[in-house]
Amino acid sequence: MTEALAVMPSLHSFGICLFDEIWRQRFHVNARWEFHFIRHGRLELHFTKAHFRAGPGDIVIIPAETLHCDQFDGKGEFEVYMASFDWPQAAEVFYKAINGPVVSKLTETQRADIRLQLDLLYNDNQDETDYDQLLSQARFHAVLLLILKVLALNQAAPATNREQQQNRRKRNQWLIKEVKNYIGKHYAQPLSLEMLADFLSVSPFFLSRVFNSESGFSLSEYLTMVRMNQAKTLLLDGRMNVSEVADAVGYEDSGYFSKVFKRHFGCSPSSMSCKRPPAHT
Structure with missing residues (x-):
């Protein structure tokens, strides 16, 4: 032709x-x-x-x-x-x-x-x-x-636009998966948006925007949720006191940890530890 x-x-x-x-x-x-x-x-x-x-x-x-x-x-x-x-x-x-x-x-x-x-x-x-x-x-x-x-x-x-959208969605899903995996392994350490973005080689603004749009909540909210759920598990386990649990999930200030915990679950960490099931003899 x-x-x-x-x-x-x-x-x-x-x-x-x-x-x-x-x-x-x-x-x-x-x-x-x-x-x-x-x-x-x-x-x-x-x-x-x-x-x-x-x-x-x-x-x-x-x-x-x-x-x-x-x-x-x-x-x-x-x-x-x-x-x-x-x-x-x-x-x-x-x-x-x-x-x-x-x-x-x-x-x-x-x-x-x-x-x-x-x-x-x-x-x-x-x-x-x-x-x-x-x-x-x-x-x-x-x-x-x-x-x-x-x-x-x-x-x-x-066709090009559809392919670009699919590639963009796959990349975003990969980012979300990687950041969640990283938080799951390092939630006890000091973490920030900048640190996570640097680990994934993207800008903090981009990571924040993608995470919000794909997950429906912010990175800081997700980090808090992971820490609080882990804290609840440790408190119910009963082998750590409140201060030790706070340190184990990334909070240096146990008082601040208690405020966040109560805001998240509606009860204090000490009352949560009292709810642990009785040990079997």
Whole structure:
């Protein structure tokens, strides 16, 4: 396919066209392919069995020998860049690739890029030397290839975005798993968001944002939950007093530990230790 597209089209005319009212009133046939880039206004293109709408920044391609009617908006200004061309080796390939006569699914940046190339073609479209016609054909060829390129990129974008989202989700899940594993092993040590982020080679802001969005609570809340659950287990075990339990789960200040414990469970650590099941004899 690319071999056919590599051959330059024959450009017979190019310029800014203000449509005659007669083209709105009757169907007609052109001997050559037509290219329209709508600068202003709107167009409703009618074929014998189908019709298409186009607006500013859209591209319209009409195959040669195709009966059609250009019903443009007669109430407002309608202006297009219009080209008449032949491309025997590639016109049908091009038409199939753009999937119909109207190219409208373009971003504003893509429209601007195509418009820029057409502006250059319009400004350089003069016959001062023997090379001007070749230069114009080359510029128009570049426009057609640019259209194919942006359409290919747009078609690939949804699949790429889905893949990126899946990869992002997998990475985030890995981060959550790793940070939870690390906390599970080192909860008795002084831990901070910065330390955890450094261990995982990410920024503290990124780690905090990912953990919050994926878990529904903050890293500090999760660390407290792990420490409190472990503290409860140790207190119920009964082999450590409150101060020893506080130190075992990462709190140097047993008074502060007691406040956090009561806020978490609704009772003091000492009352929790009294709830341990009786030892069997």
